[in-house]
Amino acid sequence: MSEAEKNTARLFIISAPSGCGKGTLIAELNKRFDVYNSVSCTTRPPREGDKDGVQYFFVTSERFDELVSKDGFLEHAEFGDNKYGTPKQPVEENLAAGRDVLLEIEPQGAFQVKAKRPDAVSLFILPPSVASIERRLRRRAVDSGETEAQIQRRLKTVVPDIKRAYEYDYVMVNDDLDKAIGDLLTIYRLSKEGGAGLEKFTAAAMKNTIDEVLENA
Numbered sequence: 001m002s003e004a005e006k007n008t009a010r011l012f013i014i015s016a017p018s019g020c021g022k023g024t025l026i027a028e029l030n031k032r033f034d035v036y037n038s039v040s041c042t043t044r045p046p047r048e049g050d051k052d053g054v055q056y057f058f059v060t061s062e063r064f065d066e067l068v069s070k071d072g073f074l075e076h077a078e079f080g081d082n083k084y085g086t087p088k089q090p091v092e093e094n095l096a097a098g099r100d101v102l103l104e105i106e107p108q109g110a111f112q113v114k115a116k117r118p119d120a121v122s123l124f125i126l127p128p129s130v131a132s133i134e135r136r137l138r139r140r141a142v143d144s145g146e147t148e149a150q151i152q153r154r155l156k157t158v159v160p161d162i163k164r165a166y167e168y169d170y171v172m173v174n175d176d177l178d179k180a181i182g183d184l185l186t187i188y189r190l191s192k193e194g195g196a197g198l199e200k201f202t203a204a205a206m207k208n209t210i211d212e213v214l215e216n217a
Contacts (some may be wrong), residue, residue, distance in 0.1 A: 016125035075112035
């Protein structure tokens with residue numbers, strides 16, 4: 001196979017605490033690169049404005065369990081009364097076609113995927129502080145209508161999620177938006193080329209920053 005024909009598609013995993021702004025950053029990545037954004041399956045009922053195949057693939061619990069039994073997920077988990085999973089087939093099809101794939105998932109799912117696909121590039125996006133997460137979630141709740149109980153449920157996962165950041169390939173901070181966009185694009189681009197130049201973003205290099213966010217939580 002010639003160099004021109006070589007398939008360089010990569011699987012990217014991005015995780016961040018809820019309210020960290022990862023959706024905004026991923027949207028900027030999608031403006032610049034042709035990346036397939038994996039859509040998860042869920043057993044939760046659609047909410048107003050949800051479209052099947054856009055926010056999620058909405059399936060019955062029976063269909064979900066059938067996919068599990070057929071090894072149809074790269075990862076799956078249960079949160080509350082609902083099940084969530086990353087369908088394996090579209091991920092593998094896009095990678096085979098030479099298109100990069102992005103999974104926006106929680107740490108629990110991220111490490112299930114890494115176990116199956118150790119070649120995947122994993123990135124954790126840190127908030128500047130846990131307090132900034134709460135401020136953002138409360139601002140967002142004004143528009144989304146989330147209740148205090150829902151906000152507290154999201155906040156409960158923030159510190160446990162950040163504690164897993166040490167295990168990711170790369171870690172960056174979303175503090176200044178323009179800088180964060182630049183960092184994400186750099187990590188994406190250079191990781192496709194083998195990772196040279198990304199030493200400052202490794203989890204080991206970012207250890208003190210992770211420690212500081214946790215100490216001030």
